[in-house]
Amino acid sequence: MDNPLSIEPLFHIGPVPITQPVVVTWAIMLALGVFSFVATRHLRIIPTKTQTVLELFVSTIEGQVRDVMNGDPKPYRALIGTIFLFILVANWSSLIPGIEPPTAHIETDAALALIVFVAILWFGIGTRGIKGYLATFAEPTWVMIPLNIVEQITRTFSLIVRLFGNVMSGVFVISIVLSLAGLFVPIPLMALDLLTGAVQAYIFAILATVFIGAAVAETPSPKPQEDISQ
Amino acid sequence: MTIDWWTLGLQTVNVLILLWLLARFLFRPVAKIIAERQAAAHAALDEAEAAKVAAETARAEAEAAKQAVLSERAEKIAEVRKDAEVEKQRLMAELQAELDKARVQAKEDLARQSKAQEEALSEQAGVLAGDIAERLLARLPKEARIAGFIDGLVEAVGALPESTRTGIGLNGPVPLRAAQMPTEAEIAQLRDGLGKILGRAVEIEVTEAPELIAGLELDTATAIVRNHFRADLDRITAEVRKHD
Numbered sequence: 001m002d003n004p005l006s007i008e009p010l011f012h013i014g015p016v017p018i019t020q021p022v023v024v025t026w027a028i029m030l031a032l033g034v035f036s037f038v039a040t041r042h043l044r045i046i047p048t049k050t051q052t053v054l055e056l057f058v059s060t061i062e063g064q065v066r067d068v069m070n071g072d073p074k075p076y077r078a079l080i081g082t083i084f085l086f087i088l089v090a091n092w093s094s095l096i097p098g099i100e101p102p103t104a105h106i107e108t109d110a111a112l113a114l115i116v117f118v119a120i121l122w123f124g125i126g127t128r129g130i131k132g133y134l135a136t137f138a139e140p141t142w143v144m145i146p147l148n149i150v151e152q153i154t155r156t157f158s159l160i161v162r163l164f165g166n167v168m169s170g171v172f173v174i175s176i177v178l179s180l181a182g183l184f185v186p187i188p189l190m191a192l193d194l195l196t197g198a199v200q201a202y203i204f205a206i207l208a209t210v211f212i213g214a215a216v217a218e219t220p221s222p223k224p225q226e227d228i229s230q
Numbered sequence: 231m232t233i234d235w236w237t238l239g240l241q242t243v244n245v246l247i248l249l250w251l252l253a254r255f256l257f258r259p260v261a262k263i264i265a266e267r268q269a270a271a272h273a274a275l276d277e278a279e280a281a282k283v284a285a286e287t288a289r290a291e292a293e294a295a296k297q298a299v300l301s302e303r304a305e306k307i308a309e310v311r312k313d314a315e316v317e318k319q320r321l322m323a324e325l326q327a328e329l330d331k332a333r334v335q336a337k338e339d340l341a342r343q344s345k346a347q348e349e350a351l352s353e354q355a356g357v358l359a360g361d362i363a364e365r366l367l368a369r370l371p372k373e374a375r376i377a378g379f380i381d382g383l384v385e386a387v388g389a390l391p392e393s394t395r396t397g398i399g400l401n402g403p404v405p406l407r408a409a410q411m412p413t414e415a416e417i418a419q420l421r422d423g424l425g426k427i428l429g430r431a432v433e434i435e436v437t438e439a440p441e442l443i444a445g446l447e448l449d450t451a452t453a454i455v456r457n458h459f460r461a462d463l464d465r466i467t468a469e470v471r472k473h474d
Contacts, residue, residue: 007234019237025244032248036256043263045270051263058260077261078253086248102241107234111241115249 005168007105021102028089028102057081064206069213076212079119083112084205091167091197094174095190101197104168106160113159116208120152124215133215159207166200356467363459367444375444376412377419383446383457384423390453397452399424399432407439407447409458420446 009017039050047055061081065073090103102108124133137148170193177186367375387395398404404424412420417434425431439447445458 006232007237016240017234017236018240019234022237022240022244025241025248029244029248029251033251033255036252040255040259043259045263045267047263051260054256054260055264058257059264061257062261074261078249078257081257082245082249082252085252086245105237107237108241110233110238111245114238114242115245 005106007107019105019107020100021105021108024093024099025090025102025108028086028093032085032089065209068206068209069216071213071216075123076209079115079212080205080209083116083208084201087112087163087201087204088198091201092194094171094193094197100171101167103163103200104171106164106168109160109164109167112163112204113156116159116211117152117156119208120211120215123212127216136215155207155211159204163200163204166196170196352467356463359463359466363463364443367459370444372410373413373416375409376416376446379445379457380416380420380423383420383448383455384427386455386457387424387448388427390455394453395428398428398448398450399430401451403433403435405437405449406434407437407442407449409438409440409442409444409446411438412436412446 007019007021009019010023011018039054043051058077058081061084062073062077065076065080069076087103090101090108092101093099094101094104103112121133124136127133128136137145139148170189174186174189174193177189387398390398406420417436421432421434424434441460443459443463445456445461447458447461448455
C-alpha cells in the first residue's frame with residue numbers, strides 16, 4: 001500500500017509535476033463545468049426536473065448563507081456553493097474504482113483552506129476597510145490581538161486537518177479492509193464514507209460561511225454611557 | 231509527510247477556475263431564473279391584486295347600481311300603489327255613486343211597481359167587489375134595483391143648490407139612466423118625488439144602463455146626480471186608494 005501522506009507525480013508538464021489529485025480535479029472541473037453549461041442552457045420560468053434540482057441546490061445554499069450571515073447571500077453564493085459542490089463530488093469520486101479523492105491529499109484541502117482564508121480577508125477588508133478589519137483583532141481588548149491572530153491561522157489549519165483526516169482515513173480504512181477481506185466486505189464502509197464525505201463537505205462549507213460571516217459582521221455599537229454623576 | 235507545493239498551487243488555481251466556471255455557468259443563471267420567476271410571480275400577484283381590486287370595484291359599482299335599481303323600483307312601486315289607491319278611491323266613489331243611484335232608481339222602481347201593483351190590486355178589488363155586489367144583487371128581486379133608489383135620488387136632488395135645482399127639466403125631459411128599465415109605477419113615483427122637490431112637474435127620459443148595477447143616475451145640463459152601486463163602488467175604491 002502506498003503511503004497516503006505521500007504523493008507521486010503522474011507526469012510532468014515542463015517542470016510542473018502533475019499528480020493524481022490534480023488530474024482528478026481537472027476531471028471534476030470538466031464534469032461540473034460541462035454539466036453546468038448543459039443544464040443551464042435552456043432555463044425556463046416553468047422548470048424541468050433537472051432545473052428544479054439545480055434551483056433547489058442554489059436556493060438551499062443561499063438559505064444557509066442567509067441564515068448564518070443574516071445578510072444578502074449573493075456575494076458569497078458562488079464561493080460557498082463551489083466549495084461545497086467540489087468537496088462533495090471529490091469525496092464521492094472514491095466510488096469510481098481506482099480513483100482516489102483529491103481531498104484525501106492535504107494539498108487539495110490546503111488549497112481550499114487557503115482560498116477560504118483569502119476570502120475571509122477579502123470580504124472582511126472589503127466590508128470594513130483595512131483599519132476596520134484590523135481593529136477586529138483588538139476585540140474585545142488589545143490584549144486579545146495575539147490570540148486572535150493565532151485563531152485566524154489555527155482555524156484555517158483546522159479546516160485542512162479536519163477534511164484531510166476524515167477523507168484520508170476513510171480511504172485508508174477502505175483500502176486496508178479491501179486488501180484483507182473480499183470484494184463486497186468494504187461496501188458498508190464505502191456507504192459510511194459517502195455519508196462522511198457529504199457531512200464533511202457541509203461542515204467545510206458552513207465553517208467557511210461562519211468565518212466569512214464573522215469577518216463581515218457588523219460590530220455592535222457600544223451603548224451610550226449614562227451620566228452617573230448625579 | 232511532505233507537501234507538494236506544485237500540487238497545492240495547481241489545486242488552488244483549479245478551485246479558483248472551478249469557482250469562476252460554476253459562478254458563470256451555474257449559480258448566476260440559476261439565481262437569475264429564480265429571480266425572474268419571483269419577479270413574474272410578484273407581477274402575477276400584483277396583476278391578480280389589481281384584478282381583485284378592479285373586481286371589487288366593479289362589484290361595488292354593481293351593488294350600488296343594484297341598490298339604485300331597487301330604490302327606483304321601490305319608488306315606482308310606491309308611486310304605482312299611490313296611483314292605484316287614488317284610482318281605486320275614484321272607482322269606489324264612482325261605484326258608490328252608481329250604487330246609490332241604482333239603489334234610488336230601484337227604490338223608485340220598486341215604489342212605482344208597488345204602487346202599480348196596489349193600483350192593479352185595488353182595481354181588481356173594485357172589480358171583484360163589483361162582481362160580488364152584482365152577484366149578491368142578482369139574488370135580489372129586479373124591482374129592488376130601482377125602487378130602493380128612488381127616494382135617495384129625490385133627496386139628493388133636493389140637496390142641490392136652488393139655482394142648480396131650478397135648471398133641471400126646464401129645457402125638456404130629464405135624462406135618467408137606470409140599471410134596468412123601471413116599471414111605470416116606479417117612473418110615476420120618481421116623477422112625483424121630483425115634482426115635489428122641484429115644485430113643478432117634470433118629464434123623464436129613461437135610458438137603460440146595466441153598468442150601474444143597481445140604482446139611478448140623473449144627467450142634466452147643470453148637474454149629474456148619481457144614486458147607484460157603480461158610483462158607490464167607485465167612491466169606495468177611491469177612498470181605499472186615498473187611505474193607502
